[in-house]
Amino acid sequence: MSLCHKYEKWFSDYIEHDLDQRRSDELQTHLQTCSSCRLRIQNLSFLQSSLHNLKTIKTSPEFNFLLHARIRRQSKKPWAGTFGWSIFDLNWRL
Numbered sequence: 001m002s003l004c005h006k007y008e009k010w011f012s013d014y015i016e017h018d019l020d021q022r023r024s025d026e027l028q029t030h031l032q033t034c035s036s037c038r039l040r041i042q043n044l045s046f047l048q049s050s051l052h053n054l055k056t057i058k059t060s061p062e063f064n065f066l067l068h069a070r071i072r073r074q075s076k077k078p079w080a081g082t083f084g085w086s087i088f089d090l091n092w093r094l
Contacts, residue, residue: 003030004037011037015045 007030013019014027031038 004034007034007037008040011041011044015041015048 007027010019010023010027014024019027031041
């Protein structure tokens with residue numbers, strides 16, 4: 001399994017066809033013998049395909065303005081999360 005950890009770092013680039021040929025070949029060899037990594041690659045590929053097929057959502061004209069204002073407001077709160085906002089406080093109009 002420790003060998004799998006090495007290859008996990010390459011999964012995203014592999015799926016996006018951005019992995020250099022040497023690493024791609026090495027990962028493909030590993031995938032021939034590792035059903036766990038092979039399944040993870042299949043799941044990630046399915047997820048990527050599903051995300052690419054999502055329809056674009058039409059937002060209200062003021063959406064970006066309201067979103068940025070909310071982020072600025074939330075970032076001033078000391079209890080806000082690492083990114084300056086709380087996931088539980090996101091309720092805006094699309």
